[in-house]
Amino acid sequence: DVKVTQSSRYLVKRTGEKVFLECVQDMDHENMFWYRQDPGLGLRLIYFSYDVKMKEKGDIPEGYSVSREKKERFSLILESASTNQTSMYLCASSSTTMDRRNTEAFFGQGTRLTVV
């Protein structure tokens, strides 16, 4: 059974803290993604990576950074957490075929982060 695993299901952090969200996939996928999901706004892409040590900004990268040192692991970092970063964070991974088509993305179970 394919798996995308996020390190925490629930997190509570204080304003100003540095926060690390970890994601690991066991499918040898090239592509990994971090989204946040808020009511009425849908899934918004923060950052994605299509290879080790490669990263691309998504639609809302401000206040976040990422790290991909190994193919299976993609970390999201909140440099200084703020209350407007309270959200559900979803990690996903996918593969790309030889003819440049995307396979379906597999999602982790999500991390509900509350910043107080």
Place this chain on the structure above:
Amino acid sequence: GQNIDQPTEMTATEGAIVQINCTYQTSGFNGLFWYQQHAGEAPTFLSYNVLDGLEEKGRFSSFLSRSKGYSYLLLKELQMKDSASYLCAVSRGSTLGRLYFGRGTQLTVWP
């Protein structure tokens, strides 16, 4: 950004058929995905359309018209457990790996 539009909410009764529409405007279109997301859970993959036409998978079918920038997800013989959010997502060949999601359609199935 990409313009991906789908209705915010829909309701239907058990046993009925419902069609959820998705329209998109994008260059370099590569394919369209549908995902299901139950409350508090992660999205799960339902279907993928690359070519025009209907793809059938049990009670769920998905249709694509590339020339019209239009897709729909058809759910037959609705069950209570089909109450969920349905997400339309577009893939572009020029942005390898990335999907562009609509805001989702919240479907409520009544007994």
